[in-house]
Amino acid sequence: MKIAYVFTLLFCLLATMSSSYAQSAASGTIFYEGARKIDPSQMKIVINGEEVKPGSADAPDVPTIASFSQTLIFSGKYAKEEREMPRPVIRTLDGGPGGPEREQTMKMEPPLAEKLYLDLQTQKIIRVMEVKKEKKIYQAEEIFTRASGWQDSDKTRKIAGYACRKATCPWKGETYTIWYTTDLDFTYSPIRELTPSKGVVLLVEGSEESFKAIKIDAKPVALTEVQPAAGAEMVSAEELNDKRDKAMADFRQVMMPGGPR
Template sequence: MKTRTFSLLLAGVLAAIQTLAQSTTAGSGKITYEGMRRIDRSQMRMSINGQDVRPGGGDAPEGMPDVISFTQKLVFSGTMAKEERDRPQNMMRRRMDGDGTTGGNAGGGRSRDFRMNAPFDQQTFLDLANRKRVDVMTITKDSVRQVYRSERPLPEASDWKDSDKTKKIAGYTCHKATATHRKETYTIWYTTDLPFTYSPVADLTPPKGVVLQIESDNESYKASAIAMENVAANTVEPPADAKVITSDEMEQIRRKSMADFRQRMMSNMPAMPRN
């Protein structure tokens, strides 16, 4: 009788441990996306002979890349998550002299690279339970640190269309859908086997499910790995000392910070030797 009672107790304890482990694993982890985006050269600036020019214009050098590749991760724990990107935290500006060529001086052109720290650090957190995006921006100027926070609902695609096609991505069964964003048609593959809703392109968040692959003619994301692992809850929580402001106020602060940054870049740009 005692042996049977002990066996039942042990079985109950093991079942409880297994349930707890499954709950912890299912509630936290990391999704790694490999991304690609075509460069919008109309938004870029270069300096040639002290003058700002647009890449692709008549005075701009040739050989600039057409696309950028990057890695983006979603780290999640419970009802909160955080996006992490591998994009560089500093910015580079190239100044050219002579004929505006780079990597040689066949026409007397010379170039020099230099780097300055970006004017702010921006992070994105997600309130998965309430389907909110939480943007946090930290600005450090003259050793003074200011942290701002704004919230906005996660949008849903207005013309989401499901199909009956499925395929496996990173071990998960995904359903195919299409939607339009900024006049572009996107092909979307999403799974409902994860316990939350998310898309690496916020404006194309599905009604339910996690997007593991999404692509258009100008950008793409594909989940290369999904790891269910313990993630400390405080690592995906926005900082408690952030000042709450509206999205419009944050955009105004961001624009002013970028304008100040460009002004400093121009004034600190090293002088180019001339032949």
Template sequence: MNYQHYIIAAGCLLLTGAVSAQDANTSGEIKYEVTRRIDMSQVRVNINGQEVRPGGTMPDGRTFDVPQTTTYGQSLLFANGMGSEKRDAPGAIVSTMTFGSGPGGPGGGSPRGEGDRGPDGGRMRERRINSPFQNNVYIDMAAQNQITVLGIKKDSLTTEYYRNDSPIVRDSTWKEDDKTKKILGYKCQRATANLKNTPYTIWYTTELPLTYSPVASLTPEKGVVLQIESDQEAYKATKFEAKAIDAAALQPNATAKLVSKKQLDDQRRKAMASFRQRMMSENRN
């Protein structure tokens, strides 16, 4: 009797171990380092309430120059066939400069003692701001859908959410060859594509239990993209960790209003335009 009991107990332990191992293999996190060319059309500096774009001339005669690229971390959390992308990109740093005489200008005191002086005595203020909206991306790996949820803060208490579901469609120029290399210890196969007239090189592995790419249109039929190279953007996986992930945290906001991609883009543009207008008004004061 006791002998049979021990056999059953041992069997249960083996079964539990198998289930735990299976869970670990189907959930975890992939971390990427991302380098992206900055869209200069979205960059500007505010001087005396006026916007100056890259390459423009500032009041002191200098040219407004900015870095060509930015680098940040991005990760994919996945479990039970769902994934959620997270970015480590910090809020933007906005510098404002005031030139001219009077308070804050040459020969004048800095109002309320705020800010440092620029090279010509103009008052300079620098602050870190966050995006005027939340942009969360989820991946339904079973259905191969990308779910984008946009959260726009209307006031201190109200945030409106909009959702768009789009099928993940691999770019038609995708081609594979026989080149291979190892990334993070996983054997990867090479593919190429010409996305928006820009050549891309993609390295993906089929040795991980999911199908995913940080660039949706560069998703293989099966496998995980661990590196993408191009002149516009680059992604490189820096770590893969199999671990337990809260599946509930990978679900989109249930209150989000379902909209088309165009409607989602329109809401994003409106939020950004309103944000820029507010920043302009604040900097004039």
């Protein structure tokens, strides 16, 4: 019986240690599912060289929701945010008079490669962007501003195995619903402005967008994986945005029928 008692005690200690590590993981990955409404007014549809207004009788059906996955890789006081988005696609219908139409699809290589790093202690954002046409890498730093009007409630639920508390906060003309946990040792939200004073947001919902954590994988992560490499040209946040806007404007010209290739 003594041996059984010692074994049981050891098992309980190990289980407690394992649970404690899971609840206060110092490093790992949070996997989010994201969704965002697509604004039809921002689309441009061209058929046979003529622009067609989205929603008109001649316009094809287009998706109204963009779904994507996002991960947060964290280690100590640093983290890296990654988002998986589908590549832009050009679809054209080709066919001669009286002949069958054939749909041709061409995937386009994005003009930019962006990485986002976070200093979780100072809440500083570090953006690293490669402009492929220029073959140059730029880096900018900024501090985000939290939205005001955060209201906690007494409601709780579990998300991805972690106990969360409900809160609401007005932002962009509507009230967002937020569920966050304080069982992780850092502060973060996939929507920067809706970051709590302490805790990690595992679910945030508005009428136009949402993020939900589906898995939290606690495991060792090297600091080099969540810190930007040296060698990028330092620019201001405004300069980085200007370079992004220019690269995307050039890319849209290429995407349009008859544009430069």
